[in-house]
Amino acid sequence: MGVEIIFNKRMSNRWQLMGSITISKNGGNISNTYGASWGRSGFYDNPNDRINDYGRLFFDRPLVIKLQGTYQAPFGINASFYYTHYSGTPWNRTIRVYGLNDSAGVFNVINVEKPGSRRNPPVDNLDLRFEKTFRLGPGQLGIFVDIFNALNSGYVNIYQGWQGKLYYPSGTWKPNPRWLNEITGLTSPRVFKVSCRYSF
Numbered sequence: 501m502g503v504e505i506i507f508n509k510r511m512s513n514r515w516q517l518m519g520s521i522t523i524s525k526n527g528g529n530i531s532n533t534y535g536a537s538w539g540r541s542g543f544y545d546n547p548n549d550r551i552n553d554y555g556r557l558f559f560d561r562p563l564v565i566k567l568q569g570t571y572q573a574p575f576g577i578n579a580s581f582y583y584t585h586y587s588g589t590p591w592n593r594t595i596r597v598y599g600l601n602d603s604a605g606v607f608n609v610i611n612v613e614k615p616g617s618r619r620n621p622p623v624d625n626l627d628l629r630f631e632k633t634f635r636l637g638p639g640q641l642g643i644f645v646d647i648f649n650a651l652n653s654g655y656v657n658i659y660q661g662w663q664g665k666l667y668y669p670s671g672t673w674k675p676n677p678r679w680l681n682e683i684t685g686l687t688s689p690r691v692f693k694v695s696c697r698y699s700f
Contacts, residue, residue, distance in 0.1 A: 501525050511570070519567035526560035527616075529553040548600060548608050556590040556616025563587045563622075580629045588620035591660050599668035609662060626650045639700025646693040657685035 502524025509517040530553075565585040573579050592613040600608050628647040633640045659682040664675040 514572040515570065517567070517569040519565070522561075522564040524560075524562060524564075526557045527555060528557050529555075546600070546608055548597070548610055552592070552611035552614045555592065555611075555614035558589065558615075560590050560616060561587045576632055578629075578631045580631075582627045584623075584625050586623045588622050590616035590619050592617045594662050596662050596665045597668055598665060599670075607665070612663065621655065623655060624651060624653050636698070637700070639698055642697040642699070644693075644695045644697070646691075646695070648691040648693065649688060650690060652690040653687070654689065655687045656683055658682065659684050 502522055504520060504522045506520045507518065509515075563585070564587070565583075567583040568581070570578060570580045592611055592615050594609050595612055596607040597610050598605075598607045626649070628650045630645045631642060633642045635641075658680055659678045661679065662676055663679045664673060666673055
């Protein structure tokens with residue numbers, strides 16, 4: 501469920517602006533991971549799969565903002581920007597439980613919390629472009645300067661997989677040393693790019 505507001509200010513007085521704001525809620529009890537599918541699967545073969553099964557799905561983004569604009573500056577220079585804001589991805593604690601079925605070494609992944617009980621920080625990104633064209637021979641030469649991630653926003657991905665192992669019926673608990681202690685990825689820093697194009 502969601503509401504989307506779209507606006508578009510066409511080019512006039514040397515500037516234009518367009519964008520959208522989306523407020524939504526994406527909830528359910530299946531397809532909460534990349535590995536899920538619409539076809540036949542093993543979901544709900546075990547009643548433990550129903551524990552805390554309903555919540556915010558992985559692609560839930562309660563707030564999405566997109567803005568794009570251009571300004572025709574003096575001396576024939578065009579300045580453009582593209583800004584996006586996304587709510588962080590939802591996640592929840594899970595554990596591996598051994599001993600719930602007869603097969604040795606087989607475990608069940610149990611949701612300790614409802615999906616979406618936790619959420620990563622929101623993501624903001626701003627890209628800029630400055631361009632200038634020159635008459636050259638029978639055509640035009642364009643010079644472009646792009647600045648990607650102009651805000652130099654940095655986001656660290658921390659391992660959020662299963663928190664630990666629980667052995668049934670003994671109740672033995674073994675924490676996962678990787679949980680919230682291992683960096684799995686970093687976003688790219690600010691990047692400058694200079695390019696040119698000749699058209700005729």
